[in-house]
Amino acid sequence: MIIQCVVLLVLIGGIALMIKGHLVEHHAYVQLGDSLPAKKMEEADWGNLLTLEEENLFLNSLSGMRMKIIGALLIAIPASILILFHIH
Numbered sequence: 001m002i003i004q005c006v007v008l009l010v011l012i013g014g015i016a017l018m019i020k021g022h023l024v025e026h027h028a029y030v031q032l033g034d035s036l037p038a039k040k041m042e043e044a045d046w047g048n049l050l051t052l053e054e055e056n057l058f059l060n061s062l063s064g065m066r067m068k069i070i071g072a073l074l075i076a077i078p079a080s081i082l083i084l085f086h087i088h
Contacts, residue, residue, distance in 0.1 A: 021067025
């Protein structure tokens, strides 16, 4: 019974982490998408230079993606353990 409660808490934590990761990633993508078209055409000659704010938004989107992956692992591993205990 205690093992099931712990596994359930890990599953809920994984779901919460996935939702938070999705929100962080989506927020960063929206802000980055709004800032990129606002660049001047003169900066196109310089190449693909990003400002510090745009780099931070990109890194935030990667952090959100990492949270989603960790959340998915926190859901998948305990779920597979529960399935194995149920089969046995």
